Amino acid sequence: QVQILQSGAEVKKPGASVKVSCKASGYTFTDYYMHWVRQAPGQGLEWLGIINPNGGGTSYAQRFQGRVHMTRNTSTTTFYMELSSLRSDDTAVYYCAKSPNSMVEWDYWGQGTLVTVSS
Amino acid sequence: SYVLTQPPSVSVAPGKTARIPCGGSNVGGMSVHWYQQKPGQAPVLVIYYDSDRPSGIPERFSGSNSGNTATLTISRVDAGDEADYFCQVWDNSNDHWVFGGGTKLTV
Numbered sequence: 001q002v003q004i005l006q007s008g009a010e011v012k013k014p015g016a017s018v019k020v021s022c023k024a025s026g027y028t029f030t031d032y033y034m035h036w037v038r039q040a041p042g043q044g045l046e047w048l049g050i051i052n053p054n055g056g057g058t059s060y061a062q063r064f065q066g067r068v069h070m071t072r073n074t075s076t077t078t079f080y081m082e083l084s085s086l087r088s089d090d091t092a093v094y095y096c097a098k099s100p101n102s103m104v105e106w107d108y109w110g111q112g113t114l115v116t117v118s119s
Numbered sequence: 120s121y122v123l124t125q126p127p128s129v130s131v132a133p134g135k136t137a138r139i140p141c142g143g144s145n146v147g148g149m150s151v152h153w154y155q156q157k158p159g160q161a162p163v164l165v166i167y168y169d170s171d172r173p174s175g176i177p178e179r180f181s182g183s184n185s186g187n188t189a190t191l192t193i194s195r196v197d198a199g200d201e202a203d204y205f206c207q208v209w210d211n212s213n214d215h216w217v218f219g220g221g222t223k224l225t226v
Contacts (some may be wrong), residue, residue: 019192035216045205047216061215095161105167107150112161 002026004096004105004110010086011116020113022096029077030054033099035106036081038092048094051079059102060073086117123219130225139222141189149208151189153182156221157202165204168192188202192206193224197211202225 007021022034036048049060053068058070069082079096094113097106124142131137141151152167164173166182169189179194193200205221 037216045207045219046217047218059214062213097162104150105164106154106175106207107164107167109161109163117206 004097004098004108006094006110006113009114009116011118012086014117014119016086016117017082018086018096018115019080019082020096020115021109022081024077024079024098029074029086031100031118033102034070034072034079035067035092035099037097038094039112040089040092043092045095046083046092048075048083052102053079074085083115086115088117091115091117098106120213120215121208121217123206123208123217124204124218125204126223127129127220128223128225131196132144133197133226134195136141137200137226139193139224140186141191141219142217143208144187145187145191146208147185149184151179151184152193154207155202156173156205162205172174175184179181196224198226200224 003025005023011016012018030053032055033050033052035050037045039045047061048064048068053057053072060068067084072079095109097109151166154162156162156167164186165176165180169184170182181192183190203221203223207218210217
């Protein structure tokens with residue numbers, strides 16, 4: 001069955017970077033894009049961007065341009081999202097979610113990774 | 120940028136019908152997707168393309184979309200339906216995914 005397993009919680013200091021991973025299994029890795037989205041405490045969902053597993057092409061939300069970097073490893077069927085220059089308001093649960101293409105519904109989500117930014 | 124508006128909470132008695140609105144300018148011209156999120160769990164797709172249901176989602180869940188409001192309808196509500204529900208659209212103008220703020224359903 002489909003599984004998307006995310007890496008564990010992280011605590012980072014302001015100005016640092018964090019790298020979150022999503023290990024995908026149970027489906028054909030190259031058939032589905034992977035989105036990244038976050039949810040700050042008590043807040044709604046905010047889209048960070050998307051990566052195409054074929055070739056690794058990315059599209060990032062404008063407000064994260066220059067600060068987010070998404071990659072994938074086809075050998076290990078794992079996606080990565082790195083966010084740099086962390087601030088306290090980056091504290092959130094970060095999710096990955098797959099979709100058949102970039103503009104349709106997201107049919108399966110990872111369990112989420114809590115990133116806490118604190119001095 | 121495009122904005123989707125949801126009420127923070129909706130309450131409904133067991134066995135009754137819950138209707139959760141999602142408002143946006145001419146949202147009827149867009150495809151709306153709905154997700155259910157229970158505490159501590161990952162979101163689950165419950166409705167896509169306004170009114171389609173993924174396999175495994177009960178027929179009690181339905182959706183509609185017209186004008187400036189999309190609506191998620193849950194009939195014969197039970198305690199297991201208590202969750203946050205949020206709507207989602209692809210904003211073509213800004214090449215950006217947009218989410219509603221979410222609605223907490225209390226049964």
